[in-house]
Amino acid sequence: MSISAMPPCQAACPIYTDVRGYVSAISRGDVETAIGIIRQVNPFPSVCGRICIRACESACRRGQIDEPIAIAALKRFAADQTKDLKSSFKRGPFYNEKVAVIGGGPSGLTAAHDLTLLGYNVTVFEAHKELGGMLSRGIPEYRLPKSAVKTDIDYILSMGIEVKTGMVLGRDFSIDELLKDYQAVFLALGSERSIFPKCKGIEMPGIITAVEFLKQVSEGHRPYLGESVVVVGGGHTAVDAARTCIRLGSHDVTVIYRRTVKEMPAGKGEVDEAEHEGVKFKFLTAPVEFIGNGRVEKVRCVKMQLSHSSGSKRQSFLPVKDSEFDINTDAVILAIGYNPKTDSIEEVEIISGKKGTIVVKDELGTTNIKGVFAGGDVVSGPQSVIHAIASGKKAADAIHRYLRNLPPKEIEEPVVLRPLDERIVSLIIKAVRQKMPMLPTEERIKSFKEVQLGFTWDQAILCAQRCLNCGAGAVISEDCAACFNCVLVCPYGVATAGEEKAQIDISQCQACGICASECPASAIDVKLETREVSRKKLKKAVETAKKEELKDFSINFYCQYEQPTGPSEKKKGTYTVGKPCMARVSVYQLIQPFEEGSKAVEIHKCGHKKDCRFKGCEKWIIEHIERAQKMLKDIGIDADSVKVIYEDDK
Amino acid sequence: MVIAEIKPFEEIKNLLKKYKKILVAGCGSCVTVCLSGGKKQVELLASALRTARKIESDDVVVGEMVIPRQCEPKFVDMIKDEAGKYEVILSMGCGAGVQEIAERIENIPVLPALNTTFIGMADEQGQYLEVCAACGDCILSMTGGICPVTRCAKSLINGPCGGSQGGLCEVSKDNPCVWQLIYDRLVKLNMLYLLKGISQPKTRSVHPRRMVREDLKLKKESTKGV
Helix, strand or coil, X not given: CCCCCECHXXXXXXXXXXXXXXXXXXXXXXXXXXXXXXXXXXXXXXXHHHHCCCHHHHHCHHHHCCCCCCHHHHXXXXXXXXXXXXXXXXXXXXXXXXXXXECCCHHHHHHHHHHHHHCCEEEEEECCCCCCCHHHHCCCCCCCCHHHHHHHHHHHHCCCCEEEECCCECCCECHHHHHHHCCEEEECCCCCEECCCCCECCCCCCEEEHHHHHHHHHCCCCCCCCCEEEEECCCHHHHHHHHHHHHCCCCEEEEECCCCHHHCCCCHHHHHHHHHHCCEEECCEEEEEEEECCCEEEEEEEEEEEECCCCCCCCEEEECCCCCEEEECCEEEEXXXXXXXXXXXXXXXXXECCCCCECCCCCCCECCCCCEEECCHHHHCCCCHHHHHHHHHHHHHHHHHHHXXXXXXXXXXXXXXXXXXXXXXXXXXCCCCCCCCECCHHHHCCCCCCCECCCCHHHHHHHHHCCCCCCCCEEECCCCCCCCHHHHHCCCCCEEECCCCEEECCCCCCCCCHHHHHCCCCCEEEHHHCHHHHHHHHHHHHHHHHHCCCCCCEEEEEECCCCCCCCCCCXXXXXXXXXXXXXXXXXXXXXXXXXXXXXEEEEECCHHHCCCCCCCHHHHHHHHHHHHHHHHHHHCCCHHHEEEECHHHC | CEEEEECCHHHHHHHCCCCCEEEEEEECCHHHHCCCCCHHHHHHHHHHHHHHHHHCCCCCEEEEEEECCCCCHHHHHHCHHXXXXXXXXXXXXXXXXXXXXXXXXXXXXXXXXXXXXXXXXXXXXXXXXXXXXXXXCCCHHHCCCCCHHHHCCCCCCCCCCCCCECCECCCCCCCECHHHHHHHHHHXXXXXXXXXXXXXXXXXXXXXXXXXXXXXXXCCCCCCCC
16 A cells, blocks of 8 residues: 555545644644644635535544544634634735636635635625625524634635625626636536425415525524424435524424435434424425415325336335325425526526536536636535535636646546554554534524534544544655564554565554664654654754753653643643653653753653553553663663653652 | 674773764664664664763764665775764674774774674564574585584584483573474474484684685676687
């Protein structure tokens, strides 16, 4: 397996976010680094931290052991903790070209963000009063507060992006007109026109689309639809609409969905939350007719069943004969899907697809008009926010290449780390996933307050520490002398003898670093904390000590897994260095501080008396201490100047 | 491989007493593998030397480097410039390494940091066993691949002495009797008949030995028309 293979979480993310990088930063309590890593690719951390579909979590290898890392919750934590942080971004060289972005949703704003960073002058045209697209209008506040959307949008706009709201394409301006002033145009119109089921009575009063309903709520209205409401659909919007009804006082809310919970785009977690709040679900149920006297009174439904017809790979559901039944209701909310609304665009030359989508020529979003690109939901149909962001990023890159006359980007499929072997899984210590703190149900159903409260510092760090740092393990250099000492010491049996040199399978390595500290040729380095980084940290501690001109100073190593943010109390004359496991404090690092004048070197509060993260690390800590003590004795220094201090010893 | 061990620190310190600029040179071959003279040991020894001198308030500059193979003249030539900055070279190579450096770098003294012990192999982590005496007349074909010259305390080449008891050597009970090992191995190989052969006494070689491969020596002039 290639040493540069991508962790599965990163590979699963449509924008290849360096999940391992930011989770690792959070595990050290360093939220500023974390948000920096996230922002490198994603201008919507507060949003994605709350409503992302989390393909990363499904791919997370920790799931092989117990449960995946709560990646989205950690992203939210990093975003929430740094929301007051002053923005710092490096813009590229300034170019004269102007780019128009039509649509201020996640795709358009991401493109605007990336293009601004690249050095272009960008203007965003938004049809509504407010930016954000479906983020502002389609997702209720209890799931995505407006303040979170605002945080991200404010950050993006702070880069210097011009915004023109209330500007509707086809009404207020045309693409042709834009192309006179702008050298490139990005169409990110979104997809907000509801699809109606082909049922009798669909035009009846009392039937409203989820988009319209949620939009009203987002504008501050509180429409009460009646005591009982039926929501048709199985997506996030359907569940959002149902949970919103509960909050608006309807007590009998039923979601009907034609397939089973397994096929539901909203996912089991959201269904559970909704049920918790009192929403009822009827699966394998489809509406056939809306019945009422001047106003909808009942929904005639039919039972569905899985069709076992051969030939088609995709599971299809067909109505069960004579299974019709009625549900009495005061109102119906339709949430079966959306299509883009592109018929108002005057430019006939833009090729439109069947359902109003814009047809693009390639992955980059090139349309049939020179200089005009399209992306986001208007091309793909409704997709998740992260896909919209990915599409915006691709468009920004494509526009940059178009304007600079650069060759198209070569798209390479990433090489992904393979799953953990069962043997390795059995050697990894289990650690439960932190439960997201939630607003109590009684309070939830009465308000639009955010349901998920976000991790506390302790929770975030504990959660981040569960990350296996996939792919950040040991790498062997050309200097390998083939002594195979690593093979003998690896607690996981991952190091093996190769035909010429030792080999470490990066997909299985747990980054404990014991091989690196035992390699006589210093040919092994661990990506999680390289030798260079490790030495720099020690050097910095020693230099600080020397600068303060203390006669007696000591160096204390502490375990970052044990004390992620460092020791709470600082003793005078003591300088601390954190390491990812105390077994990674090499003999050299134990004796080297004495060269600089340190009077003592201590390994503090190592957790190896309790459950430690790495198998067998305690053996190596003792080993290193004993070797260092022997060397000190030889040199003429009291051997006890190097020791482990346990919590109980204090 | 060549097995070597680091000399006691006190001895190394005394060897270097009068020098202020010391280059510690490791070797990337055998002594790295036997954990005595690789990059890691070079760093540790260099740091220890600096600390020890500091305690004595004696200024010192200690440089560090690792030569891929100290017994290779071309590798040694490559460090000449760097070595020129120092008063002494402390070699963490085997005896051959120390001598190769001394041979190539004539104006700087070279001191050994290691005691070269034997030709051997690791029998467990951090433990090595002498297995070849480099006698120059190999009889392993007759002894099931186990060398009695090296591994018998008395270097007997035609069967055990009378002192072997319970498979252990009478000289040191920590060692197995090598003739017992040879016997057991030949039983496994079904080649006990080999023990009927007699090995001729070895002529004690005169040091230094030299091996010449006439077939591989580069000829001084090329022979035309061959």
